[in-house]
Amino acid sequence: MDQQGERSSIAPCTDDIVAKLTLGFWISLLSRGRAYDRRFWVPVLHKAFPHYSGPRRPLHSELEDIRKLRNRIMHYEPIFEYDLHSYRAGIYRQLGHLSPVIADRVRPLDRIPEALVRYGEVWNGDERPDGNESDDLR
Template sequence: MVPGPPEWFGRTFSTPRFEPYLRASSGDATSAWRLYRWNIEVSEAFYGPLHCLEIGLRNAEHDRLRSRYGRADWWTVAPLRQHDSCKITKALEDLRRKGVRAPSADDVVAATTFGLWVSLLSRAYDRHFWVPTLHRAFPHYSGGREPLRDNLQSMVLLRNRIMHHEPIHHRHLSADHAKIHRLLGYLQPPVSTWLKGFDRVPGILARRPVKARGDESA
């Protein structure tokens, strides 16, 4: 029997933070404590697949846009929406705050957010980005831009929940996991194969606390 949360838990993690786990466990503190621990484990396991997807996406898109505009800092001449241009500006400001006085294009790309690269697949960029070049960033994909963008956006939301230490136990995590591998397959199938060699998500999903199994949703 796994004990309920110890007395120090409320001081360290807060009672409000524990509340969603209690609700998901029908008020059973012991089950909620088990679920809280499992949520940490599965969040940690998703780091590897999300790491591969985020870096793979930004590098694939960056390569295509660099080729289209003939320069590594393509964002200086590309018709970015203000919202996305501000993300580039923030990346530059963050680098300078860290003491990088003359950031290279690679520095900027590494400092940008996952959300920026998914945003570049928005309908507003069909004429300038998707049709002429960005579709080539996904050589193993034959569908439309919108479903691809929607699937990637759902992974941004998952990534943000994990990085902000929020519950993800209520999600259909097996579907999320399959989606990451599918998206990697659109970019570079060998990456998905390589990832499977150390991907811990399936094993952790298999030992999800029983009382919490019924709360999965997409």
């Protein structure tokens, strides 16, 4: 189907199908029980994380937490009480499990540390969200 919901005459290629799969789908591949470890994780899926050597459950747990945070952000739900530094570390840890090279290349593009400093200034009342001094707000 195209973006208007019409059927397309062109059969989707593998890349089209993979691109439509959600983050939740990919994380769910890590969420099964013991038999799942023997049938899917050990023989195949662990290869998706070539730089990870631990059990599947901690990997799934951290990815699921990241997915939930992402959903809260995308739905404009509050994240004030979350330890965003820990989530950021988890994101880089997961990227490193996939590819340390990619994790290193993404770091220079990361604006989260600056945003967290700004968030702290606003949250502590040192600055207003519009960038003006907040002396008149105290």
